[in-house]
Amino acid sequence: MLDVEKIRLDFPILTKEIFGNPLVYLDNAATSQKPRQVIDALIDYYENFNANVHRGVHTLSVEATDRFEDAREKVSSFINCESSDSVIWTRNASESLNLVAYSWGEHNIGEGDEILLTPMEHHSNLVPWQELARRKNAVIKFIPMLENGTLDMDQVDDLITEKTALVSAVHMSNALGTINPVRELAEKAHRSGAKILVDGAQSVPHMPTNVQELNCDFLVFSGHKMLGPTGIGALYVEKEILESMEPFLTGGEMVLEVSYQKASWADLPMRFEAGTPNIADSIGLGSAVDYLNGLGMENVREHEKDLTAYALYRFRKADLEGLDLFGPDDPNIRGGVFSFNTPDVHPHDLGTFLDRMGIAVRTGHHCAMPLVRSLGVAATTRASFYLYNTEKEVDILVDAVTEALRYFRDGPN
């Protein structure tokens, strides 16, 4: 069990008021808030050991390098990697995906090869593959989705063939909350010689992640959705595959030996980290991982599962006319993401209404345009939870949505 009231004290922003109302922050799928510990880690770096890494003999540089590599170790253990050499720092999940598309995809996906995706991919796990397929004349296929927002797993065996080079699937949908059976997908992919990439942008912050158990070849995620700073993300690649991959960006830091004519590459993981890395934010992410470990990811998941079950119950009980709640209704296969449509009130009007009551939600297509269109709407309103959200906040949300529907139907009191 999480002591949420105690946890909330660690997050300075949660005491803020918006238009005179206490902030109810429910846009966690977009980015999470940051605890004091993470903010302090950034300040500590800049105030006490700011220096470039891997190249100086001076004390500060040695300390900065130690802390920087220590953060990599923390992230590596957090997802249970065998070795931290398999963890590459990137800016975010999108950059991680592009790195895989260029460094691995460019050399391993050819004409007629197939890339299998799900219909609920974020644009970041769709567009890089579309571009790769266009360059290589490869084919993109999709696992069909059932009415309840889960994948039609019965069709996967027919869809994965010897032509399939890669299965790339989101672990938890940012628009529906669906938790996909990626371990099963990995098994099926490997059985026919395909690789599997897991987009963990929404899952790594919210549930225990174990790359060895998932048996995935690639895992991508972002720091800022898991209490860390913006501008830092990570890519895990299975060691043997990573060793075979060509660099993504070239230049300083990623080389072993350089002449005027050519260069040879540094060892892993630096081969994939050209230029001065984002030292401060890596350290910040390391501190976020410490914070999450302190709470226990099992406990984080349990808390959010309870909150999800409660929100499902509250929305059902409110029985709001015409309200369409998307995604599975089983909290065991759903994260704390609530996307809904209110036919009589446009999401942007609802978003403005809720904002005036201090409630931060997301409205729009959530960077999953084809998915949202397939639901038959142009946009949805999305509330997404994290470890500091409470049942009381769920009540505030459901009551406010109820009031908004009345307001837009009957006008101001």
Next chain:
Amino acid sequence: MDQTNIDDIYRDRVILDHCRNPRNTLPVERCDLSGDAVNPFCGDEVHFQISLSSKDLIENVSFAGDGCAINMASGSLLSEAVKGLTIGEASELSIKFVESMRKSDDLSVDHEFIGELSALISVKHFPVRIKCALLAWSALEDALST
């Protein structure tokens, strides 16, 4: 529950009224000018068809749109406002309205000149929604420039 803030935007029921019952939604008999605008970020759309009685007098307007209350109300209010104006007058109205929406103060707004469109001026207090109020005006400019 404090609604004073939210009422700033949807006050006088003008916006809600025009959103729920948009005016001038019937197609025009003869379309002399047409204009469209789409906001790719939110998917809102506005389409106008205009018929002219003499060379440049706007006789009738047809408005079609999809999107939030502010977008729909803006399209509906605009369709009312430009009926009976010359093309030149409609352009002038458009320039003045867009200018008022982009200026940070309320004092410069010539409420007499923009008439019922004043209801939309309150959207200025919601900066992220200004683009919702302006989409219809892009569609009008598109129509007038054809």
